[in-house]
Amino acid sequence: MNTSARVVWFVVPDGFDDPDRVSGGNVYDQRVSVELRALGWDVRIVEVAAESSAARTDPFEPLPDGSLIVVDGLIAIGRPSAIEAACARLRVVVLAHMLAESFPDADPQAVEGEKRTLPRAHRVIAGSEWLREELARRGLSTPDRLVVATPGSDEAAMATGTATGGSLLCVGVVAPHKGQDTLVDALARLTDVPSWTCTIAGSTAPEPDFAARIAAEAQAAGLSERITWAGVLTAGVLDEAYAQADLVVAPSRTETYGIAIGDALARGIPVIASSIGGIPEAAQPPGAAVLVSPGDPAALGDALRRWLEDPRLRASMSAAARHAAPARRRWSDTARTIHATLEALS
Template sequence: MTAPAPIVWFVVPEGFDDPDRVSGGNVYDRRVGAELSGLGWDVRTVAAGIPVVTATTNPFERIPDGALVLVDGLVAVEAPAALEGAAGRLRVVVLVHMAAGAFADADPLRIEGERRTLPLAGRVIVASEWLRDELEDRGLSTPERLVVATPGSDEAAPAAGTPTGGSILCVGVVAPHKGQDTLIDALAALGPDPSWTCTFAGSVEADHGFAARVAACADQAGLSARITWAGVLNALELDDAYSRADVLIAPSRTESYGIAVGDALRRGIPVIASRVGGIAESAHPEDAAILVPPQDPRALGEALRQWIEDPALRARMSAAARRAAPIRKRWSDTARTIDFTLRGMP
């Protein structure tokens, strides 16, 4: 008789699978859930409204006693009372995509939610070594409970790019922590050089005020004709955007890892990014990336100028990215780390 599949209850933010609500955390949850199913798990998804405090139901109330529960960190920090009430009867693993305290304008309630909930978890799975160190340094978990499962990337054909190297791509929700304003300032510093275009792929709905200010700054700098605000792209559209890109720019103010960085490098696309958070872990090999200080448009602009004006540099970085692409970590590797962790839970 075949043994029944092990069960894991996966508590995720409501709408995590909505194609119009793309985020690194949602991508991670979707991919890991699918991969765990492929590894033999019976994955039972529970969607929690965000913020949980305004939701009409407790996301843990229908999960049976003794069950193994994988909880998205956003749900955990939004629902500390609910998780505190359930932790005594459930085997809890929390999956943390980003530390709330890493944001300059961090919500005190989310920081308090981290403080209350992460110590309850038997294991805390994090998206990078930087994030592991961040949580350990803040006393939110202990080394033996912290597990690093960095995001993977899918196999993809090498990007065709352009002969001039001027096709720039920036992927991510248009919001302060992603630093698109820094990139606009850097592009403005390039002056009248007509050789580049830049596509911003990501939602402009998360912070309307910031998105409007960034677009206005681009317009005032005379850049609008060379900038495309593409909004949220579906999988095929995003793949097409990558295929036409010469370089990915990740000007983030904070970043736990950088899924877009990994996706670009998997396609042989070099990266110019902020040296912040876990980006240095995703931006490898080192000779396929240029890392600059965060919130420094002058440094970012100089890196862009060097990229555009030096074809030999572009060739070296592109070759390095293409050589390393086949050996980059896959989502199946990410899921195997989580699978091992879940099976080891007492």
């Protein structure tokens, strides 16, 4: 392949690499762009405002005819008219990080954007097998155009944790779909269990009212001394949080995959998570994870109580996580799948 054929335009939300605006989609875009360069692609980043009056502009118009472009799904569904025009003259690959309709309060414009853009894309990269199946079932793409490239994780040192198993960690934007309210309610049922603490790491900016409400609920339940609202953690500080964690909790109401789950298991940290979306794919092997119904604080509380009170369960789950950690999928694996998709379109 000649050099010009290896150019790929990568259209992403503006600030996708801003450490204060961490999201699963942004992490995916960052890591894939880096790994594609390592595989020989000339990756040309185009940052686009995700939500503003600028959505009326066409970020694809300046690109030469026949260009190969990878578009973050957030950008794609926000600009259906631009994508429709682009698909007529460009080779368009959409990275689908989520399914808008799966959110509790789905944005009608986002749902409509999916219906207009995804069927027209030449390829759709789904972040999990679950998402691929959902997109095909809903007629948003066809099996021959759907490719699964699940998120990877970095090779990391095994977490040291604590002797009691009481260091709990929850990572993700503080928002209803991530279910931190369910976690707070579950923890309020465990005030009789000594020695546990929980760090909730993630931005509170997108849903400030929700974040303030559950923080107030935690305080009213007498959990202020046991829950730390850490906000967005830089990479190094987040690594430290994982290193000190005994268990990662992911109480999501909807989730395409769960990058934090993969990051935890790559460090040998067991997981208690919701049995929703693509989480069962991420929460492997089964012996390293307990899955509970989403939005069910009683079920989550029971699972946490078993973890905290049963040393044999903790030892078994930790051993399973540590044993499987070296074989976890890496970001280079994710990028190789996308690389093969781009080569086929080239």
